[in-house]
Amino acid sequence: MSKEQFLWGSATAAYQCEGAWNEDNKGASVWDDFCHSDANTTGITGDVSCDFYHHYAEDIRLMAEGGQNTFRFSISWSRIVPKEDHAVNEAGLAFYDRVLDECEKYGIVPNVTLVHYDLPDYIGRKGGWCYDGVSDEFAYYTSVVFRHFGNRIPLYVTINEPNHNAYCNYCVGNYPPNEKNNLQDYAHCAYNMMVCNAKAIREFRRLNLAGSQIGIVQGCGPATALKDTPEYLEAVKFCNYFCNFCFLDPAIRGYYEPDLIEAVRSRGIDLSFVKQEDLDIMKDNTVDFLGQNIYSRLLVKPNESGVTAFTVNNAGNNDGTGKTARETRAISGWFETDRDPSTKLNHWGREIYPRCAYDTLMLRKERYGDIPIYVTENGHGCYDVADENGYVEDDERIEFLENYLHYILKAKEDGVNVKGYYVWSTMDLYSWINGYKKRYGLVRVDYDDENLRRIPKKSYYWYKNFIEEHKDI
Ligand code: BG6
Numbered sequence: 001m002s003k004e005q006f007l008w009g010s011a012t013a014a015y016q017c018e019g020a021w022n023e024d025n026k027g028a029s030v031w032d033d034f035c036h037s038d039a040n041t042t043g044i045t046g047d048v049s050c051d052f053y054h055h056y057a058e059d060i061r062l063m064a065e066g067g068q069n070t071f072r073f074s075i076s077w078s079r080i081v082p083k084e085d086h087a088v089n090e091a092g093l094a095f096y097d098r099v100l101d102e103c104e105k106y107g108i109v110p111n112v113t114l115v116h117y118d119l120p121d122y123i124g125r126k127g128g129w130c131y132d133g134v135s136d137e138f139a140y141y142t143s144v145v146f147r148h149f150g151n152r153i154p155l156y157v158t159i160n161e162p163n164h165n166a167y168c169n170y171c172v173g174n175y176p177p178n179e180k181n182n183l184q185d186y187a188h189c190a191y192n193m194m195v196c197n198a199k200a201i202r203e204f205r206r207l208n209l210a211g212s213q214i215g216i217v218q219g220c221g222p223a224t225a226l227k228d229t230p231e232y233l234e235a236v237k238f239c240n241y242f243c244n245f246c247f248l249d250p251a252i253r254g255y256y257e258p259d260l261i262e263a264v265r266s267r268g269i270d271l272s273f274v275k276q277e278d279l280d281i282m283k284d285n286t287v288d289f290l291g292q293n294i295y296s297r298l299l300v301k302p303n304e305s306g307v308t309a310f311t312v313n314n315a316g317n318n319d320g321t322g323k324t325a326r327e328t329r330a331i332s333g334w335f336e337t338d339r340d341p342s343t344k345l346n347h348w349g350r351e352i353y354p355r356c357a358y359d360t361l362m363l364r365k366e367r368y369g370d371i372p373i374y375v376t377e378n379g380h381g382c383y384d385v386a387d388e389n390g391y392v393e394d395d396e397r398i399e400f401l402e403n404y405l406h407y408i409l410k411a412k413e414d415g416v417n418v419k420g421y422y423v424w425s426t427m428d429l430y431s432w433i434n435g436y437k438k439r440y441g442l443v444r445v446d447y448d449d450e451n452l453r454r455i456p457k458k459s460y461y462w463y464k465n466f467i468e469e470h471k472d473i
Contacts, residue, residue: 007109007420009070010063010442011377013116013160015046017429018076020053024091025084030124031117034176040160044435049451050427050445056099058454059427062443064106066460067467071108072376072422073099074116074160081141084122090455093148100152111291111374111422112153113217114142114200116160117175117432118152128177129169129189132273139199139463144203147413151212157291157376158200161219162193162247171310174433182310183331187246195278196251199203201285216251217376220244221360223298224365226338231302238263238334239300252290252368289419291376292364297356301330301338308332327351346380348438354403357416361411361418370417380440381431390455392444397459405466409473423463427454 015031022028035045051057063071079092092414103110115138119128142158159165165175168191173180199214204214223239225232241260249256256279265271311328327349328335344352357378364373380400384392401423412418428441436447442460446453 001328005069005109006471006473007070007111007374007422008408008471009068009072009108009111009420009422010426010427010463011072011111011422011424012052012426013074013113014076014079015116015118015430016425016429016432017050017052017073019046019048019051021045021047023053024079024095025082025089026076026092026119029076029078029118030121030128030176032078033124034123038325039176039178042135042435045431046430049430050447052427052429053095055452055454057102059443060099060102060106060108062392062454062460063426064108064443065464066456067464067471069108070111070420070422071103071426072111072113072157074113074118074157075145076118076462077115077141078118078120078143082122086140090157099156100149104152109155109408110153111155111157111376111420111469112149112262113157113160114138114145117165124176129166130185130190132192133197134192134447135199135278139195139203142200142258144202145404146209149207150207154212154213155289155374156204156214157217158197158214158287159193160217162190162197162216162295163243164219166193167188167243167310168312174312181310183267183308184269187264188273189270190246191273191278191390194247194282197251198278198282198285201287202281203287207391211349213288213372215287215291215372215374216247217293218244218248219293221292221294221356222296222363223335224359225358226340227301232300235335239298239329242331242334243298243329248290248368251287252357252371254286255279286296287371289372289374290364290368291374292360292362293377293424294357294375294408295378297353298329299338299340299351300335302334303330303334303336305330307334307336320360344396346381347383348434352380352400354400354407355396356407357404358407358411361408361416362414365416372417372419374420374422375418376422377424378408378421379440381434381440382456383437384428384439386442386444386446386455390444390446390453392455392457394457394459397457398462400457401463409470412473423459426453428442 170186223236353385380397425440428445429442431438444455
């Protein structure tokens with residue numbers, strides 16, 4: 001991978017696109033279990049999705065034809081180590097070898113996430129991310145991946161959005177194991193994720209893979225507020241402890257700030273799961289780069305309601321009509337979500353605020369210096385309307401991407417070490433609890449067609465042109 005080449009691409013995740021959920025000896029993941037259970041009230045699953053497992057060659061060819069030089073995807077842990085016995089599934093490795101062959105054919109740089117929400121079911125049954133053995137399991141699985149693929153993969157990511165994953169699992173309760181308002185388990189999960197991150201990095205460093213780097217992907221930006229009174233700044237601080245610093249400080253700096261530990265303890269959270277030996281491993285095993293997903297702003301104010309409550313853009317009675325849509329994140333005494341009446345919301349209640357891209361990147365630089373940053377996801381979910389040929393004129397998505405990119409490139413000009421950018425998503429795929437109606441792809445997937453026909457959207461061509469105009473930045 002040329003150091004100077006800016007990476008322009010798009011992103012997917014295994015459960016959301018692969019399908020083939022039980023093919024070629026794949027084990028079940030917690031998402032397979034959840035989607036097949038009564039807890040999944042929609043009945044919608046990722047069993048087939050857009051069937052990337054069988055369409056990968058076409059999808060990667062379309063990326064290349066669209067001028068993209070990088071592809072972010074994730075490996076399904078359950079394909080590689082399907083069962084508790086730790087036997088490695090050669091067919092799983094072979095699938096990703098085929099994907100990498102295809103990337104190499106077109107000079108597309110793979111950016112590969114080791115876990116994107118889909119823990120194996122056997123770990124889920126033991127307590128998932130709150131199972132204290134999860135970090136040794138993750139170290140084992142990731143060492144299998146590092147040994148097999150080595151520096152064929154120049155960019156590895158340990159965990160996708162630990163913040164959002166922990167939040168949905170244990171606060172909102174919309175992701176398995178579907179626990180609500182459980183701050184004790186949220187803290188435990190967040191900590192175990194950072195032990196996982198550090199132990200995987202230790203395995204990675206042991207192999208000394210020349211030319212490969214390893215990072216982590218964060219799902220939200222730094223908290224911000226509409227006022228800078230001491231009360232508002234306190235709310236920002238606590239929200240950052242909760243959503244950002246408890247992940248990024250150990251991952252990037254190798255330690256937690258004592259104030260953060262104290263704040264968590266003073267809420268009555270039992271921190272007996274913290275072990276000195278884990279902290280030592282974190283100290284010695286930090287990331288090479290940060291992947292930053294950018295969707296919306298984390299706008300907060302002091303929590304005056306005294307309420308602790310959490311909803312996201314796909315929870316409860318929110319059906320994408322925009323009528324009842326609202327995202328809430330509130331911890332009594334700490335902070336709660338604020339709303340800026342001057343900005344628009346998308347159909348799922350998420351704020352559209354392009355400038356957050358600039359603020360996020362600048363604030364990351366302020367705290368973490370010149371760390372290389374890849375914008376690992378940026379995209380717009382909407383109801384696409386196709387014409388009789390399946391073509392979608394997604395001007396709304398183009399406007400979204402154009403406006404966000406303006407601020408991302410401005411942050412790069414202003415000194416942030418931005419190395420690449422990925423549209424979420426490469427093609428239409430499963431959108432977790434939102435199912436298939438909420439689409440993000442640059443390429444439409446016709447789910448009614450038995451061959452799951454791919455039709456590039458207007459945004460695909462727009463992006464191709466944008467890359468062409470910005471390839472030498
Ligand atoms: C990110 C995730 O949080 O947002 C993706 O990494 C996800 O997996 C994307 O699909 C969009 O969120 P949603 O819930 O609208 O699909």
